[in-house]
C-alpha cells in the first residue's frame with residue numbers, strides 16, 4: 522500500500538473529486554461537441570440523429586468509460602503500462618500503444634483547429650469579421666485564412682504552447698486548476714449564448730428541426746456516424762479516460778463519476794445545438810453546410826444579430842476553451858507514457874512530445890493552403906490523419922478495451938476494483954452484460970458495415 526501511495530504521489534493525483542470530474546468533462550467537451558456535433562446533426566437529418574447518438578452514448582460509451590476509469594485506477598499507469606501490468610507479456614499491450622499513437626495523431630490535427638479558434642477570438646476582438654454581408658463572404662474569409670501558411674502556423678503553435686504551459690504544471694497544479702476555471706466559464710458562456718439564440722425571431726424553426734425526429738432519415742450509415750461521434754466526443758478508445766483515471770485516489774466512486782461525465786458531455790452537445798440551429802434558421806440559412814458550419818456560417822449569422830460582435834467574441838472564446846481542455850488531455854496521454862514507461866521527467870516528456878506532435882501537425886495545418894493539392898484517394902493530409910485516428914483507432918481501441926475487460930481481465934476483477942472503496946455496484950450485472958456483449962458487438966458491426 523505504501524509503495525502504491527508513493528508511486529501515485531510521484532506521478533500526481535487529482536486533489537478533489539470535483540476537480541477530477543471537471544478535468545474528465547473538460548477532456549470530453551471539446552471541438553467534438555461544438556464544432557463537429559452541430560454539423561453532423563445538420564447533415565444527418567436533425568432530431569432522429571440526436572436520439573440515435575444519445576442511445577450510442579448510453580449503451581456503448583458509458584460502459585467503456587467506466588471500464589477505462591477502472592483500468593486506470595487499478596494500475597495507476599498510462600495505457601501501455603496499464604495493459605502490460607494486467608496481462609504481462611501478452612499482445613494486449615498493443616491496445617495501449619494504439620492509444621498513445623491515437624493521442625499523438627489526434628492532437629496533431631486537433632491543435633490545428635484549436636489554432637483556428639484562437640485566431641477567430643482575435644479576429645472577433647479586432648472587429649475583422651463585423652462586416653460580412655453574406656455567409657458566402659464569411660466562407661471566403663475562412664477559406665483564405667486557413668490557406669495562409671504563416672497565420673495558420675502561428676496560431677497552431679500558440680495553441681500547442683498553451684497546452685504545454687498547462688501540462689508542464691502537472692495533474693493537480695496544471696490540468697485540474699485550469700479546468701476548474703475554464704469549465705465553469707464555458708458553462709456560463711453557453712447559457713448566455715443560448716438565451717441570445719432562443720430570443721431571436723424565427724428561432725423556433727431551428728428548434729423544430731433539431732428536436733423533432735424524422736426517422737425516414739435514419740439508415741445504417743447514420744448509426745455508424747453516431748457511434749463514431751460518441752467515441753470521439755467522450756474521449757474514448759485511446760486510453761485518455763484510462764490515463765485520467767490513473768490519477769484517482771482509491772476512495773473515489775467510479776460509477777457516479779462516469780455518469781456525471783457522460784451526462785455533462787451530452788448536455789453540452791445538446792445545448793450547443795440549441796444555440797446553433799436557432800441562430801442558423803433565424804438568419805434564413807441552411808444547417809447542412811458541413812464542417813465549415815461553425816467557422817463560415819456563424820460569423821455571418823452573428824453579423825446580422827444585435828450585439829453580434831460581442832456574441833462572436835464570446836462564442837469563439839467558448840470554442841477555444843473547449844479545445845484547450847481537450848488538447849491537454851490528448852497531450853497528457855502521450856506524456857504519461859514517456860514518464861511511466863521511459864522514466865523521463867515531466868518537463869522533458871512534455872517538451873519533446875509537444876514539439877514532435879506540432880511538427881507532425883504542420884502538414885495538416887497546411888492541408889488547406891499550400892498542400893491542398895496533395896491528395897491521396899481524394900483526401901488531404903489532415904483528412905487522412907483524422908480518418909485513421911477517429912474512424913479506425915478509436916473504435917478499434919474501444920472494442921478491444923471492452924473485450925479485454927469483459928473477457929480477459931474479467932468483469933469480476935473489474936467489479937472488485939470498482940467496489941473496493943465503495944458500496945455495492947448495483948448495476949454490475951447490467952454493466953457486465955453491456956461490456957461483454959453489446960459494446961464490442963456494436964463496434965464490430967459498425968466496422969463491418971463500413972467495409973461492406
Ligand code: PFF
Pocket residue numbers: 548549550551552553554627752753754755756757759761762847848850851
Ligand atoms: N472529446 C474531445 C472532443 O469532443 O473534442 C476530443 C478528444 C479528446 C478525443 C481526447 C479523444 C481524446 F482522447
